Amino acid sequence: MIKVGIVGGTGYTGVELLRLLATHPEVELTAITSRKEDGLPVADMYPSLRGRVALSFSAPEKARLNECDVVFFATPHGVAMAQAPALLDAGIKVIDLAADFRLQDTAVFEQWYGMPHACPSLLAEAVYGLPEVNRAAIAKARLIGLPGCYPTSMQLGYAPLLAGATPLVNEASLIADCKSGVSGAGRKAEVGSLMAEASDNFKAYGVKGHRHLPETVQGLQAISGRPVGLTFVPHLVPMIRGIHSTLYAQILPEASNTDFQALYEQHFAGERFVDVMPAGSHPETRSVRASNMLRIAVHRPGNGNLLVILVVEDNLVKGAAGQGVQCMNIMFGLDESLGLMHVPVMP
Amino acid sequence: MIKVGIVGGTGYTGVELLRLLATHPEVELTAITSRKEDGLPVADMYPSLRGRVALSFSAPEKARLNECDVVFFATPHGVAMAQAPALLDAGIKVIDLAADFRLQDTAVFEQWYGMPHACPSLLAEAVYGLPEVNRAAIAKARLIGLPGCYPTSMQLGYAPLLAGATPLVNEASLIADCKSGVSGAGRKAEVGSLMAEASDNFKAYGVKGHRHLPETVQGLQAISGRPVGLTFVPHLVPMIRGIHSTLYAQILPEASNTDFQALYEQHFAGERFVDVMPAGSHPETRSVRASNMLRIAVHRPGNGNLLVILVVEDNLVKGAAGQGVQCMNIMFGLDESLGLMHVPVMP
């Protein structure tokens, strides 16, 4: 049994980790920290876990993190980079759901997150936790920076187009029009996230610039090995879970005869958590609700020179906690899908 | 033109007042206060008002409240009772949308609101702003305590049963099972009101006791002139606006032959904002959305001894701002429906 600790388990990615780990056959939940809720049974805060999770929150200094084999950080940005070094020194693997270990360039990190990086020396070692791209490195890693929710959908959606030796699309002018449910904003008390504000409403936000842009560009460039230009426009959808990314790419004249459907199917052949749907499909976010699956459909309207890629995922599962468990399974040599085969909840 | 001031216009009842008053033909919006937003154009906070409301928020000490004919308080409990005396002394009428002037008994006020009452001497003068019950007193009032949203629906729903000289129902054991949209909680940043918490969910709350209970009992007793016992169970509905109250009353044996449908129709004959629907109807909250109308349907299942009264209102209009404007119209001798004839928005 893998002994698992969670730092910061009071937010949505924390409780989602608990949902997934509570039924994982090889996991023993060992510690969960919250300074504010020290002593409170987890199930008192989240009645959905009554009878399923017996742990109580502990203040960080009391938590038995040192007994763990792996510690997940489901904390605000900046926490993991402060605590990871000591855990790693103690031989404990670390998986960060926040942004501390996503960006390789500390200047970029500091520009977008507004804080100095506490342990830049670990960045070279940190592995970006996107299994479909980085599986081998994840298997050997002791420190994982998990992708953001939007970046997961954009990178997997564009990967087959960019992975080849020669460009198929105009990589300088990709456009990602992305839509997320409200749980992506986390469990923070903010007026803009109130139901009376966010329901029966739709809006774009962060058009000027969003933290997931540099992360995604870094990832896309790692896939292609070439410079990539991306315009990323996020929108807020009045639903709880789910991301739908509508990705646009201009087909290069020399690639016009490509069978893009076949390209996607071959690229993801054998992947347990990526489903390339039949040509002409329109994936719905609910088709992956509460599951670790990501679905993709490839369109080429009017057989023209613009590709339209539709990608759906559950932002809390494949976009966060589920991907973390997937990485953990790989790191510990388990079947990658262990504890992650939930059938999506529909309706 | 009536010069109107609003104290505390940043919440939902405040912006709803602005929506209604912006098109009221006899109103000139003169001042709106907010210490925190001093100098901010109202339409910058609420883009729905762009081009329609030119005012900016002013800090209270700068606001031209003294030039107003009437001032609405759309503030947290406790603000109006501190400021009302000076305004009244200056000859300005006051309409409080909060609870400061609802309860006649200061001990009850202090028990439920946890603060001493700042001007108990004004309570005797304050008029409870429920026009269908108190119209004559409102017309002469200079200080109005507007009913809460739930109490409006409960009192108007029970009024025809209680208003007679002899009891028709067991007045000692009324049951009100009420359901409210999330805007009833106001525009406060609280975790429980987040869309990710409140949508796709339903729950009761405050079963042990809710502030609207003593207010409603006081109102029902004023209508009947007899002691009334009420159990009130509020619930939170995943919608923005609307209250649906399901009211239960046991018919007394001696009243068993009463034609309750006729009783309701006669009681509310001539009322502009109360609609007694045909027997057998199920009023929907959306049938009054964004309007000052309240609709009622009377049921007697199986022709038994239990009456079931269904009441719907828009909590922000008939349950708050609209009722305030209705009172203002009465106080200033205008047609009671002036500026309030919005057709409900459907769908």
Next chain:
Amino acid sequence: MIKVGIVGGTGYTGVELLRLLATHPEVELTAITSRKEDGLPVADMYPSLRGRVALSFSAPEKARLNECDVVFFATPHGVAMAQAPALLDAGIKVIDLAADFRLQDTAVFEQWYGMPHACPSLLAEAVYGLPEVNRAAIAKARLIGLPGCYPTSMQLGYAPLLAGATPLVNEASLIADCKSGVSGAGRKAEVGSLMAEASDNFKAYGVKGHRHLPETVQGLQAISGRPVGLTFVPHLVPMIRGIHSTLYAQILPEASNTDFQALYEQHFAGERFVDVMPAGSHPETRSVRASNMLRIAVHRPGNGNLLVILVVEDNLVKGAAGQGVQCMNIMFGLDESLGLMHVPVMP
């Protein structure tokens, strides 16, 4: 492995059965029928099942129902009673999710469902599939009529009050104010169930009379052994899944000293799928979303003579498909919770 067939798998209870059975360790999905969708892979209609359910719909006459050990009917009322006799004769157990085998009195059935009963002779044998009340009979049954969604919540909510030798509450005047999400209406194309009609809205319906009333009264009388009078008012909540029943009961003077919290805890001690919450709790429907759990809280406002019982369940799981699987587990001697330990999905 238990070979399972499903008749009528295109509705919400059908797809929910598929979700649950697809991961049940002792089940082999063998046949699923739909005349209209004959030949269509189930996963083409429900992409959430892609890669998880390989079956295609078959026309009834082609389906391999005779090879099954048990057949679930997730069909409109009237289908199961026509087909059950032949299956039973072939030694196949039958679990009906519709109403054909719920009511013991055919006259009552015919009054409420508007059709003659096709096999009244089977009614005496049919067992009402509410495990917490009827576990022993279910274990020996070959024909199960599963309770309706509302009746499950009302019967389990009232059971501890009624099960004793002497009455604790006024059993002649129970009031159940119940609220259901829209999936309760099924996957039928009806204007009233459109999102533009049902969202951002709340209403009561069927106040005059609802089919779940006679079923619940029959069940409550079976529990108490005494006549029971019930007023049942259903409401439609703008959410997908979930039922919240608010149950009222007048405490008899001689029962006034009862510790109702303890009564409920003792009554349901050992039950895997009934959770009596701590005194003062307000269970939310989302705390059981997509799980087979039912949660109950007991309130006695002001320590008066009215009990208020709050009950939540997922109408598609404990209110339908999950309860069906629970019965199947009991009928086949398996652990009652096998395949049913999904952690509720929150948020």
Next chain:
Amino acid sequence: MIKVGIVGGTGYTGVELLRLLATHPEVELTAITSRKEDGLPVADMYPSLRGRVALSFSAPEKARLNECDVVFFATPHGVAMAQAPALLDAGIKVIDLAADFRLQDTAVFEQWYGMPHACPSLLAEAVYGLPEVNRAAIAKARLIGLPGCYPTSMQLGYAPLLAGATPLVNEASLIADCKSGVSGAGRKAEVGSLMAEASDNFKAYGVKGHRHLPETVQGLQAISGRPVGLTFVPHLVPMIRGIHSTLYAQILPEASNTDFQALYEQHFAGERFVDVMPAGSHPETRSVRASNMLRIAVHRPGNGNLLVILVVEDNLVKGAAGQGVQCMNIMFGLDESLGLMHVPVMP
């Protein structure tokens, strides 16, 4: 007073016309037709209109359409073109909310709508009812084809870019990523529009081709006088009303110094129903809910070569019924905003 008739008033655009016309100071509602609902008071179908609209539905042959000054068609495609000629011959103006008179090319009409055009001779006379583009022609028209909901947002969003003598953007490769609330699908009983299907969900649809594509291209070409290429991807948002169009355009090198914010502000200066928001704004659909306003924000992320235009409208008002009333006002020489100055409903 203008005598107004409505053909087909049972759908969402019909009831929205009724909401707007019921308070229009220069309109007398004279006739409303529905074969199916002949004799039914309109307010029985739509309780929101109780006390506000006294008309009953009439079968078409009984309706007093010939007494009207103008007739609105809120019908399925194909109805208006069959009935318009006789009305026009009788001197009655016609405003069609469906697609019969939108497309100038009958071959295109027949390709996308699958029916022959019944009166192609009227197409040359029909005026496309987009006041901000076609005001002068509308003033003289007796037959109006109202724009679709999506096309209104796309054309007004792109108009300032295309209206100049020389191109500013690459007009051959515009991309419109549009999102609509569910009322856009109308009040038809279809499974895909059920609340249990469409809520808490997000998807694209019609990526292969949508009827609003040829209409929009025709309109954009009329504005620019040059060929236009457009990719249009519609999505379904789980909300009732509202369209949010995210429009992309590549700035031509020679136009790189353009002040696009100023361009938009100047283009729409003086327009009552188009609001160009301050630079950097993110308009929300709720900021125009239930009003005839359309709001636009102009973005140029990173000061690069891609423009991102955000457009919001209420699909039932500016996207349908409100625009129809706006055209009627123009046609009858009234103030263009008469009866259309509703303040948006927020929250």
